[in-house]
Amino acid sequence: MHWFDNISxxxxxxxxxxxxxxxxxxxxxxxxxxxxxYVFGSAGLVLFVMxxxxxxxxxxxxxxTAGQAWNSLQIIDRGISLGWFLRAMHGWGADFMVAVVLIxxxxxxxxxxxxxxxxxxxxxxxxxxxxxxxxxFTGQVLRFDQDAxxxxxxxxxxxxxxxxxxxYLVHLMLGGxxxxxxxxxxxxxxxxxxxxxxxxxxxxxxxxxxxxxxxxEWPMPGRLVRRETYLKEYEQLTRDEGVPFVPYAIWKDMFxxxxxxxxxxxxxxxxxxxxxxxxxxxxxxxAAPRPDFFFLWLFALLALLPPQMETPVLLIAPVVVIGAILxxxxxxxxxxxxxxxxxxxxxxxxxxxxxxxxxxxxxxxAPWSPVMNAWSSDPIPKVELQxxxxxxxxxxxxxxEKQCRNCHALGGVGGRRGPELDxxxxxxxxxxxIRQVIQGGGNMPAYGKNLNPAEVTALVAFLxxxxxxxxxxxxxxxxxxxxxAASRSTPSRP
Numbered sequence: 454m455h456w457f458d459n460i461s462x463x464x465x466x467x468x469x470x471x472x473x474x475x476x477x478x479x480x481x482x483x484x485x486x487x488x489x490x491y492v493f494g495s496a497g498l499v500l501f502v503m504x505x506x507x508x509x510x511x512x513x514x515x516x517x518t519a520g521q522a523w524n525s526l527q528i529i530d531r532g533i534s535l536g537w538f539l540r541a542m543h544g545w546g547a548d549f550m551v552a553v554v555l556i557x558x559x560x561x562x563x564x565x566x567x568x569x570x571x572x573x574x575x576x577x578x579x580x581x582x583x584x585x586x587x588x589x590f591t592g593q594v595l596r597f598d599q600d601a602x603x604x605x606x607x608x609x610x611x612x613x614x615x616x617x618x619x620x621y622l623v624h625l626m627l628g629g630x631x632x633x634x635x636x637x638x639x640x641x642x643x644x645x646x647x648x649x650x651x652x653x654x655x656x657x658x659x660x661x662x663x664x665x666x667x668x669x670e671w672p673m674p675g676r677l678v679r680r681e682t683y684l685k686e687y688e689q690l691t692r693d694e695g696v697p698f699v700p701y702a703i704w705k706d707m708f709x710x711x712x713x714x715x716x717x718x719x720x721x722x723x724x725x726x727x728x729x730x731x732x733x734x735x736x737x738x739x740a741a742p743r744p745d746f747f748f749l750w751l752f753a754l755l756a757l758l759p760p761q762m763e764t765p766v767l768l769i770a771p772v773v774v775i776g777a778i779l780x781x782x783x784x785x786x787x788x789x790x791x792x793x794x795x796x797x798x799x800x801x802x803x804x805x806x807x808x809x810x811x812x813x814x815x816x817x818x819a820p821w822s823p824v825m826n827a828w829s830s831d832p833i834p835k836v837e838l839q840x841x842x843x844x845x846x847x848x849x850x851x852x853x854e855k856q857c858r859n860c861h862a863l864g865g866v867g868g869r870r871g872p873e874l875d876x877x878x879x880x881x882x883x884x885x886x887i888r889q890v891i892q893g894g895g896n897m898p899a900y901g902k903n904l905n906p907a908e909v910t911a912l913v914a915f916l917x918x919x920x921x922x923x924x925x926x927x928x929x930x931x932x933x934x935x936x937x938a939a940s941r942s943t944p945s946r947p
Contacts, residue, residue, distance in 0.1 A: 478699040493554075494663075554582050562802065571666055576782070577655050593727075597729070598732070606899075631891075670687065675791075678788060848914045850911075851911055862875075
């Protein structure tokens with residue numbers, strides 16, 4: 454083995470990694486912490502590595518364009534040997550990674566491992582969870598099927614509600630006012646470059662903090678955390694009961710991680726890859742899209758909330774919840790760690806778990822937003838067709854063909870998700886109607902690519918007739934002033 458010693462010495466002289474590796478391998482952990490309860494963090498790391506490897510292989514074939522994304526998945530599934538299995542491993546790996554990270558965060562919360570001096574370790578873990586959820590969402594978008602299209606539409610609607618900067622956020626998210634080719638490429642960049650880089654950086658920070666501050670000790674009832682004495686007590690504990698991470702703890706991590714990878718492989722073989730469910734088509738508004746499992750609770754919440762409650766809940770609740778989670782170790786950084794003596798913590802976690810489970814179950818029963826409770830073939834009320842010009846009657850036909858009444862009521866009949874249209878002409882000018890039809894907004898999809906200019910003109914002409922008798926439709930005041938100024942400046946003819 455003389456040659457091996459020479460190579461090791463040569464590498465050590467240049468890389469200087471021997472001391473850090475020895476510190477990583479031999480750092481002491483409390484004996485009771487080398488248990489099966491502490492294996493979820495390392496399993497999440499192994500799953501991340503698997504996601505990177507399978508993601509790189511998929512990116513060699515995947516085409517991040519609106520026209521080719523769906524087709525490239527068909528090629529991976531059917532045209533490449535075991536391509537379907539590779540994509541299934543990547544999809545199921547994402548679900549398992551979200552589950553493992555959630556369980557790890559739950560275990561850290563119950564064991565009080567966020568308390569002094571591990572506040573920044575907790576904060577890094579919260580961001581890791583958020584980035585993991587972001588990876589899961591962007592991965593679903595890259596399937597670019599019906600689920601992905603409508604999920605993007607709902608996401609854009611949420612972004613558009615942010616006061617002041619909503620339109621800019623939508624453009625940043627979609628690469629324009631509507632879902633198009635730039636949208637897929639942006640989410641590809643997020644999923645393949647930006648989010649993995651952020652995850653890798655925060656994983657490195659998280660591991661560094663764990664190495665420097667030590668693995669949290671087993672939470673014993675009555676063993677309180679005090680800022681003045683905790684570090685000395687932990688140092689004494691590792692001297693008295695500490696064991697090196699290798700081999701006492703690492704074998705459990707390796708066995709559990711191997712079991713998780715095996716479970717991912719079994720799910721991939723038996724259940725196959727996720728989607729794609731169908732070519733994205735914004736005109737098929739009878740679609741019943743569903744997000745991936747870990748976002749079903751949000752889907753149900755959006756579907757069941759009254760429309761007037763959606764904006765406050767969507768804009769305020771996430772900020773409050775994430776802020777509270779980040780501030781938790783700074784507010785409750787001392788005291789008991791054991792869950793047996795923290796009934797409020799256990800009760801809070803139970804309420805959250807039951808609520809998410811109930812919403813996830815209701816997702817199978819909750820109606821999709823927008824609510825499709827109208828029958829599209831119901832005739833338009835005759836009163837809305839009397840005295841109309843040929844162009845306006847053509848617009849009424851477009852209104853009927855595109856099934857606008859699935860979401861909008863007219864004459865008291867139709868969907869209730871969107872606003873009633875009996876007086877829409879008094880609320881929106883011609884330009885605003887055109888923009889709403891083409892670009893969408895709120896819960897309304899964009900129809901810019903599914904209506905030709907003649908159809909848009911006819912539809913808007915019909916919508917402009919929808920106003921109460923004796924009340925004029927809305928007009929752009931700036932146009933009126935410009936027309937008046939132009940008429941005054943034009944010299945009269947003799």
